[in-house]
Structures are given as C-alpha cells and as structure tokens.
Amino acid sequence: MSPPPIRIASFRFKPSFKKDIKRLDKRILEDLEKALTELETGSVPPGRQLKKLTDSKQVYSMRIGKDYRLSFQLEDQTCILRRIGPRQKFYDNY
Secondary structure (H helix, E strand, O other): OOOOOOOOOOEEEOHHHHHHHHOHHHHHHHHHHHHHHHHHOOOHHHHHHHHOOOOOOEEEEEEEOEEEEEEEEEEOEEEEEEEEEEEHHHHHHO
C-alpha cells in the first residue's frame, strides 16, 4: 500500500543533510532536485519507492538515482530533509 499524496509548502534542512549533500556528485544532485520538485507538487512517481519508515513518526524514505535514498520528516506541510546516502548504508543512519 502506497502512502497518501504528499504536498509540501516549505523545506527545512537538518545539519546532517547539509553535510551529506556536499559529498554527492552532480548526477545525484540533479535527481535530488527533481525529486524535491515532485514532492512539492505531490506528483511522486512509483519508481521513487516512497515509503513510510516503520519505526518512526512521519519519517519517509524515497529513491534518488539508482542507489541512493533520501529520508525526510513531515510536520504539517513542512518537509524536513534528514539524510541522503547510498542505499547500502542508508538504513543504519536514517
């Protein structure tokens, strides 16, 4: 079962996310920008694999590129970007 459509009015960034994006190559940054636009407009395609993380309140993950994941938290219509990183290590640190 997929999560309900998400519409975002604003974004905030955790310090960990700001640190993570400094390590990303241009291709991943471009896909991240596209994914954030999809979140903002509420048109996230199934290929993004958007899902709510089970042990958390309003924390979601979604696919960025082929091998990266983004975690974010929703508070009303604010999206708090938490972490972005390689899928293999991602779920240890979300």
